Amino acid sequence: MSDRAIPEETHAMASPATDEPPAVMLACHDLTRVYREGPQDVTVLDGLSLEVRAGERVAVVGSSGSGKTTLLNLLGGLDRPTRGDVRIAGESLLELGSAELGHFRNRRIGFVYQFHHLLAEFTALENVALPLIVRGLRKKAAESRARELLAKVGMAPRADHKPGELSGGERQRVAIARALVTDPSLVLMDEPTGNLDQTTAASILALMDELARTTACAFVVVTHDPALAAHQDRVLKLDGGQLSEQRTGG
Structure with a gap:
């Protein structure tokens, strides 16, 4: 394991003045995950490969139990593959020690879980600001940035409320703001609009569009929602441990 510091890099963006394609932000090759269940080995992912470029939005669909959440956990460094590699912005997650990996996730990866995982004792504002405070940003600056994101997801009036005082949809919007507050290179979403009404879901899609275009x-969005999947640039189906292209083109 390396002890080197993670560099403070900026997002890789393609120049609008050239025909060069955007940089590859996420790449995994031969990604395999095998679990031991009693006397048997169960292969959930089987030599899967994937590339996602800067500014690209990719939906992953598939039946329950097909391995979608396992895939997200591997892409986010929350689990280790049995075989294969995951690279984000050119950095191999497997080459990072546990402390480095936590540091890297804080700067490069945003997570939106199917269930929000907000801290019950903190307000919405404090939950969103926390990743920046962990990074070392002063509280005042972190909370200022957190308020910007809460406003973008329509939660500014509820910033000082704790999760127990919010509806399920409101908690999910706070979780989305928390995932985006660090300006990550990659955002992983597990059913991000599942608890949202149609109007709020549309605002989240618009925010994703803006971030993909400007930053x-x-x-990578895991979803059962056909409308959410259709809104992405590509739709991939996970089946039999492999990804297949279902649709391209936005």
Whole structure:
């Protein structure tokens, strides 16, 4: 394991003046995950490969139990593959020690879980600001940035409320703001609009569009929602441990 510091890099963006394609933000090759269940090995992902470029939004669909959440956990460094590699902005997650990996996730990866995982004792504002405070940003600056994101997801009036005082949809919007507050290179989303009404879901899609266009942030979205999947640049189906292209083109 390396002890080197993670560099403070900027997002890789393609120049609008050239025909060069955007940089590859996420790349995985031969990604395999095998679990031991009693006397048997169960292969969930089987030599899967994937590339997602800066500013690209990719939806992953598939039946329950097909391995979508396992894939997200591997892409986010929350689990280790049995075989294969995951690279984000050119950095191999497997080459990072546990402390480095936590540091890297804080700067490069945003997570939106199917269930929000907000801290019950903190307000919405404090939950969103926390990743920046962990990074070392002063509280006042972190909370200022957090208020900007809460406003973008329509939660500014509820910033000082704790999760127990919010509806399920409101908690999910706070979780989305928390994932985006660090300006990540890659955002991983597990059913991000599942608890949102149609109007709020549309506002989240618009925010994703803006971030993909202006910051080169890449998105991988796991969903059962056909409308959410259709809104992405590509739709991939996970089946039999492999990804297949279902649709391209936005």
